[in-house]
Amino acid sequence: MVINNLILPEPTLRRLPWYLAYVEILKAQDIEYVSSTQISRALNVDASQIAKDLSFLSLKGKTRIGYEVNALVSSLADFLGFRISHKAYIFGAGSLGKALMLDSGLANYGLDIVAGFDIDNKKVGNMVGDVPIYHIDSLATVMESNPATIGILTVPADCAQDTADIAIGEGIRAIWNFTPYRVKVAEGIVMSNTSIYAHLALIYNRLNAEI
């Protein structure tokens, strides 16, 4: 993944938002400084790992005092791209698609869902919150008037690949796939899979192993 023209290791990209969430809590408590050791204790991540992860940021900590909390919040949010608006479309305005369109929290992470697409004529023409729903056949037209770079896949699994292909064919450059289908994309297209079902499988397996 490329952020600020740097290719970062995925584990680092998973940890940096943890640090951000933690230092945002400290900021709300008016705490001024935090050390990697404190972050380490709170999040159970090795302190040297934290220092290494934070070294990707231009911000430097002070010896024995640590990082200035406000500066660390800003630096992390900027670095992660959460303060830049990224336009996205939802493909599949069903229960999950609607929930994402109504989630105002995503805007805090730089995601601006500007349109939804569906094939169900009962949904086409409606608004979900302030997001208009179009027929998937209108994708090229909407792409011209209000282009997006990210396609969020919330269609049934059996049409996930076709929908991704259509989206990419019209210029979508990143797919956030919520379907359980392993969508294949050409090199150069950013692909991220999010499956709560896979996490459930992990919980069940570990629970059963405990018994």
Ligand SMILES: NC(=O)c1ccc[n+]([C@@H]2O[C@H](COP(=O)([O-])OP(=O)(O)OC[C@H]3O[C@@H](n4cnc5c(N)ncnc54)[C@H](O)[C@@H]3O)[C@@H](O)[C@H]2O)c1
């Ligand atoms: N990752 C997660 O956390 C998670 C959670 C729930 C559901 N899901 C997955 O998300 C997907 C949607 O789940 P849901 O519960 O919202 O289903 P849903 O049936 O409520 O919604 C699916 C929507 O997609 C539309 N659709 C069908 N074919 C389409 C096409 N070719 N192009 C555009 N739209 C099309 C349908 O009309 C419907 O509105 C499923 O694949 C499901 O497995 C993922």
